[in-house]
Amino acid sequence: MHKFLCLLLAGITMSACASDSGESGNKDPGAAAATPGGCIAGGGGALQAQLRGALTADLDWSNEHMLCEGGARPDGKGLRVTLAGPLPVASAGEKSPARQLRFIFGIDYQDQAAGRAQALPTNVTVILEGEGRMFATRGSDRCAVESLERRPLETEGGRYERVHVRGYCTEPAAELAGDARLLVPTFEFTGRVATGDAP
Numbered sequence: 001m002h003k004f005l006c007l008l009l010a011g012i013t014m015s016a017c018a019s020d021s022g023e024s025g026n027k028d029p030g031a032a033a034a035t036p037g038g039c040i041a042g043g044g045g046a047l048q049a050q051l052r053g054a055l056t057a058d059l060d061w062s063n064e065h066m067l068c069e070g071g072a073r074p075d076g077k078g079l080r081v082t083l084a085g086p087l088p089v090a091s092a093g094e095k096s097p098a099r100q101l102r103f104i105f106g107i108d109y110q111d112q113a114a115g116r117a118q119a120l121p122t123n124v125t126v127i128l129e130g131e132g133r134m135f136a137t138r139g140s141d142r143c144a145v146e147s148l149e150r151r152p153l154e155t156e157g158g159r160y161e162r163v164h165v166r167g168y169c170t171e172p173a174a175e176l177a178g179d180a181r182l183l184v185p186t187f188e189f190t191g192r193v194a195t196g197d198a199p
Contacts, residue, residue: 038064039083040162040192042153047083049103049187053172054135054180055128059101061085070163070193078108078120079148081163081191087128102127103187105165107148108140120145122167126182135173135182143169143184153192160192 039045045063061083070081087099106123121140127133137143145167153160166188172181 038062039066039068040153040190044162045190045192047085047103047187047189047191049189050185051126052183052185054133054175054182055087055126057088059085059088068191070191073106073108078106079163079193080107081105081165081189081193083189083191084129099131100129102129105145105167105187105189106140107145107165109148120148120167124169124173124184124187126173126184132177133180134176135180136176137169137171137173142171142173143167150193152195159195161195162190163193164188164190 040063043063045061045066045068047059047061047066049059051057051059066083066085068081068083070079072078073080082102082104084100084102087101104125104127106125108121108123122143122145123137123140124143125134125136127135145165147164147166149164150161152158153162168186169184172183174181
C-alpha cells in the first residue's frame with residue numbers, strides 16, 4: 001500500500017509541475033524554469049511566505065536561490081506560477097540534508113488586462129520534493145491574491161512579464177497522502193510568466 005501511495009504521489013507531482021510549464025518544449029516537467037541568474041535573468045525575483053502546521057518556517061528567497069516559471073492555466077481562466085527554493089533547517093545547530101520546496105499558485109481570474117487586479121481566488125499547492133509529501137488547498141476558496149501586478153521584462157525580448165503577487169490563506173492545505181495540514185497565512189512573490197501564454 002505504501003509503495004502504491006508513493007507511486008501515485010510521484011505521478012501527481014509530475015503532472016502538476018508539467019501543467020505549470022508555460023512553454024513545454026523539452027523542459028524537464030519536474031523542474032521550474034531556471035534563467036542564468038536564477039528566477040529572473042535581470043534580478044528581482046523573490047518570495048516571502050509563512051508556513052505553519054506540518055512545516056514551520058518563514059521563507060525569504062532571493063532571486064539567485066530560487067527557480068520560477070508561469071503562464072496561463074490549462075483552462076485559460078487565470079494564471080499559474082511555480083516557484084521552487086530551499087526549506088531552511090529548523091535551527092542553526094541542526095545538521096540535515098538540504099530540502100527543496102515547490103509552490104504552485106493557481107490564480108483564478110477572467111477578462112483581466114495586464115496590470116493590477118484584486119481579490120482573486122487562488123489555489124495553493126506545496127510540494128516537499130524528494131520526500132513524497134504534497135499539500136493542496138483543493139479549491140480556490142481558502143486562499144486569495146489581494147494584489148497582482150504584471151509588467152513586461154524588457155531584458156527577455158518581450159517573451160516574459162514580471163509578476164508581483166501578494167496574498168493570504170485563511171484555511172490550511174491538506175496532505176494528499178496523510179492527515180497533516182499546512183497553513184500559508186501570508187505569501188508575497190515576484191517571478192516571471194510567459195507573455196504569450198498569459199490571459
